[in-house]
Amino acid sequence: MSVTTEDASIKPDPLIMAKVKPAPIDRPPLVENNRDYAWITDKICRIVEEKTPTWWWVCFGVASMTASFTVMGLIYLVSTGVGVWGLANPVNWGWAIVNFVFWIGIGHAGTLISAILCLLKQKWRTSINRAAEAMTVFAVVCAAIFPVFHVGRIWFAWFLFPIPNSNWIWPQFRSPLEWDVFAVSTYGTVSVLFWYMGMIPDLATIRDRATTKFRRLFYGVFAMGWRNATNHWRNYELAYLLLAGLSTPLVLSVHTIVSFDFAAAQLPGWHTTIFPPYFVAGAIFSGFGMVLTLMLPLRAIYGLHDIITQRHIDNMCKITLATGTMVGYAYSMEFFIAWYGANSFESFAFVNRAFGQYWWAYLTMVSCNVISPQLFWFRKIRENPAAVWIISIFVNVGMWFERFVIACTSLANDFIPSSWGYYSPSIIDILTYFGTFGVFSVLFLLFVRFLPMMPMAEIKMVLPEADPHHGDNDHH
């Protein structure tokens, strides 16, 4: 297989091919500057092996401190009551659920990149999938904090699990929150498995290069006796494919089910059939936004330009553009249906969303999610890492606001005007939320420092050297 023509699945008819030479599509290589196996191994392993850089300590310190906000916020919450947040009647779900959906959404890119792109044989995913998967796992961790802690009596949260207790009361299987329990826990489990399994060959590499006994032991345990044997590889690739197949529906189902939290309720603004696809598109959108936000700085810090190439960035920008546009379509379709449905409660909810008391949230959402990614139409923007990074931040912000707009504005002004209210978060809400960025960063920094950030084995597979036949139409 050649570097330039990836479509191995199209078996050209030799008779025709003999006469017609298709114009080779000149795609940039996935690893630039003709780097070899050794360089890649060294480059990625050195991140783990070198002395801990100062910037890492600084970032880790800041992140831990930020993470402590969440910890303290949660301690206060559990000891005192959910009232320390800004929730009230009629907005009984505030930032907690917004943050939950936000983090779960971010968690989508990892699995999408690993599983769906794997099944679609998109080779360019290799250099970003490991970090994206790690991001998924950590985002799910952050996400899980909120639905667990937002309940009034967390010490009884185990009621959510179908454990037949002495009263023989089962959970309510019709409740979308109950579906969440299964959806999120399944997703979390599969994501961890996928992530960990993919890492095994690389952990073995680090183990083999290890110089200290501790490192040998540590990586050795986690490498699970990987010996690079052919049957290891065969089992590994089969398992990887199975997990990819298993994860693919999960990518779609998790956010579909999260969207049911809203769609299955009957609140105007929530009760919308467009939610499942719209939420999945939004989740992929926000996930890619977050991948960009994380990878661009890492690329700069570790000089990974040869592995995370402009082509990767370009592809991610394009997916962001596509999903952002889908989200924009969903926004406009909601309005169309609100008008077309002739339900005055529904049409009020949407008009109120855009022009009511939370107009600023709606405006932020639309400008960040729909307008800002449109800049990715321009190659100049896509090729400017700084611009891409800034837009990716906008995407993150916009997607948080999208969830805020959906969750809070619908609740604040629903059926009975006498109950209308206004929700604003308390300082505890804000600190707890920003603390989760600390939690996420702590985990991600640990990942960067101690685990192979990129799948060395997979990157090597996309190198020209990995194709012993150098393809049929070799033009090297």
Place this chain on the structure above:
Amino acid sequence: MPQMKRKSYHTKPTTEAEFKGPNYWRSLDELQGAPEFQEWVDQEFAEGASDLSAPDRRNFLKIMAASFGLAGVGMTGCRMPERRIYPYSKQPEYIIPGVATYYSTSMPFGRENIPLVVETHQARPTKVEGNPSYTLNGGGTNLFAQVSILDLYDPDRARKHHDSKGNFLSSKDVEAILAEKASNFKDTGGSGLAVLAEPSSSPTRARLVKAFKAAFPKAIWAEYEAVDFSNSSKSASKLLQQPSRPVLRLEKAKRILSFDSDFSGFDVHGTANARAFASGRRIKSAKEATKMSRLYAVESNLSLTGANADHRLRLASTNIPAFVNLVASHILVDIKAPDGFSKEQQKWAEKCADDLKSKKKQSLIVAGSNLSVEVHSIVYAMNEKLGANSSTVDYVAATEVSESESIQSLASKLNKQSIETLFILGGNPIYNAPGSAQWSIAQSKAKEIIRLGYAEDETSSSKGKKPTFIVQSHYLESWGDGRTWDGTYVPVQPMLEPLFQGFSDIEVLAHLTSDPKTNGNDLVKSTFAKLTGNSSSRAFSKWLSEGVLSKSEYKQISGSTGDSPSNKDFSPRVTTLSKENLELRFVPSSHTWDGRYANNGWAQECPHPITKVTWDNPILISAKLAEELEDVIPEAWRMSDKVFGQSLNQLVRRTNEFNRGREIAPIAEITVDGQTIKGPLHVQPGIADYTLILPLGHGRTKAGRVGEGTGHDFNPIRRSSDSSAISGATIRLTGDTYKLANTQEHWSMEGRAIVREATAEEYSKHPEFTSTLGMESHSPKLYPKIKDVNTGKWREMTEAEKVKHVPRGNSAYHPPNFTEIEKKSDRLELLIPGRTSRDGLFDDDPDNDEVTQTYHQQWGMVVDFNTCIGCNACVVACQSENNIPVVGKDQVLRGREMHWMRIDRYFSNNAYREDGKPDKMEIPDDVQVSFHSMMCQQCDKAPCESVCPVNATVQDEQGLNTMAYNRCIGTRYCANNCPYKVRRFNFLDYNKRQEGHFYEGPLGPSGVNELHQMQKNPDVSVRMRGVMEKCTFCVQRIQEAKINHKAKNKGSGDVLVPDGTIQTACQQSCPTDAITFGDILDEKSKVSELKSSDRNYAVLGYLDTRPRTSYLSKIRNPNPEMPNAYLQPFTRKEYESRNGHGGDHGNNEDSHGASHDEDSIHKN
């Protein structure tokens, strides 16, 4: 639900020795009379104990709680009173734990007593209800009677008698002091002795006052009440030349005109008036619609009465006397119409007078108590002319009203002559005397002050002279008697021994007059004997048991009030008011009355019926005045108000500013005659343009932990206690703002068919109008039509049929047959297979082979919008019955009030813009008010149930949407998905933590106040934080009634609780019987009857939640002749401007006619 077998533990009657034992709140040491304890008491509560500030008080409570805890054995509750009290209707044998006993009593409230029945558990009163034996109230109460029980358990109430230096006195010492005073003043004939008391309706009090005056002829006897409603009586007494008062018979009135009167609200006899008024508004069918009464109201404040008026005219109170003359000029012969009224106002008066005249003997004019005696006499003359006397109004001889001096004359006497001893029996004059500063000076002139007070308030802790303080007992712990407004003789029975050895006013007076009987019980007994001429204890106990003495009302006076006014030259003029010449009108607070309920959390947190503000008394101003003051009210951001045909209601200027859901009120300074007060402004529709409404009763400086720091005190600029309006005030905005805890931000119904309304005219022509409104009228029918077995006609399914045949709770299964009667033998087979003995399961009755295990009555409720007047009595009744916590102003500001029941209040207006759409941007001045009592609707297909992940809220067999508090983990999804927003969440530990310490978590003080705990209803669990709660249709009452009924009809198979046996707390307290509860499967039940009305509908019916609570649409009765006539209620116009005409499109052409006419009228 499993039925538990109740064991009854009969207690022995209390012995003499036990009576002498310790009372609640004292320790064992004291029982032993330990000297160390005495010493400790003295040290701990020596001088200034009454002045304990907040942290000290907490300490005090801690110590008290500790000593209570140490005491332990034998002090687990309250004690029964020593004298025999008699329960209402049911006489249980001794006290059975878990079974409530009901005693009748009455609450003294100014010049009337409100007859009550009090629920007690082990001699611990827990809930106040109206006494149904007093038919005028019909079991209804007002808000204040409901809240009064909490005052009994007020932790800040006075606990110890003390002398002026703060040394504690025993009850014996107090008696000795009183005896000493009695003998001292005997010699001087009472010179140097003055008493300031609160007015009372008690014949015993009147008897003792007489004795007092006889014993001390030179003494001064003065009475004072901050909210005084005596002008109507004064005028009647003057005209009829004997002490008399008018008693309204509103049930007979077809046309009512009210001048500044809140007769069905806060005025005297309000509960009975509301009931009578509602009976004239109750419509059973469309045929009766036009027969309903019509209410005209002319008023400056939007009162509860005015809110229910068919025609309302905003007019400054200053100009109401002139307007009375204007109306009188159309009714009486020699009255000249005053000048200065606009054409429209003149037409209003004329057409209104015509309408009144057209219903001779069936019309009535009522004047508010704030209007002068002269105005009342003109009104009485008009009533005479209209034939109202002896028909719609009776004058009765109010004997036993003791002659008294006013507080002003007492003050001047205090200033002039030397008063040795001043007794202040109750009241709080330093706080609420008009121009309170002057009284404070006058009071300090007395050489010695002896005060009977309920709490250490402003009057007992004035800076000047410290009084000798005698603890006053609560009415629920003292003997007494009284009369209702119409004179019915009612007892005041104690439910328990005074918690803190207090005295009642009659006991103090008895000691002072050296009456041989000093015990309240004996005093009342002898009054009863004198009044009835029957001294048998049987008659007395019958009276106590029933709570009213039948046929004891005051005698009707046959004399005439004259059909021409006595003072023909009384010609009030029309004053032009403006921003520089504002009128001030003082009204009692809906929270605290005159300040007496300031330390009552229920009262403070119960939203004002009109403004929906809690914990405060904002100054109410009209939108017009607000507009003139606009330069200082910050201008809000304004958007185009119409997108997709939806109004966005971004308010500017003529509005209350809300910032993040919290009302930010500008603080204004009101100056009149050089006196200035400060208070926040609230823009209120319906207020006369240049009138400022100042509610009294707030801004207490020494009220206790609840009442301090709430609201503002407007007493300093009052001039007299009769609440009359004063003009000449100016207003200045200070630039400061103040947060108001308003429970309802949005005033408009947004054209949604939530409260459905029509005029009587329309209803009589189109009885089906209710079903032509709402989203469901535009969509296909959800349920198939069925063929009636009896008539053979196709018809809609009734609610009862849906309950039986259509799956509930969005279930895919057919509902189980809840109504089947199973054979006992089958049942046994089913329950214990293989067992032949029937022992232990059912009572063996060989003749009856049927068991009724599966029969469940299906509960439902109907609220009639036509009779609901929005009085809030139900809201507090619910709070009291269901142990609903008080959360405090801060939490209400955050939108976390816990009331299970709320009264939504919507304003709708007639102001149309050029495009014919209602102008919804700004608060209008002339509005119609719609009240909507909202509680859990108990949906058959409840949206809350299917979203709860832990199954904590489920529908039971009786159709109740139940909450399993133990199962609830608090996801709050149910509250989000409830379209009615009736679920309430315990965001913080409202029951366990003290108010003000909610956010301190485990570091803050913990534990329920011992006294407050005593009020809790033992039949209802107290919810912890993190748990959702909501209305349960008072499931504890339902279960109790079912158990009682089953116990009574053991084995007979009759398990159906008869209709009317179960009354929910809200229903019980409702003075107008607007709430009906019962079994909807029983076709004969009252609730089924109402549900079959063509006015019956479900709120948000299009969601198909199938609520068990439905409403009867509201019918207004406008007079088409009036200048402000309307062919459709404003909410209907609002609805149609948004949704178009409802109904079966095209089928019902003529039903649209009305609204088309309407538009043309508008352009005219």
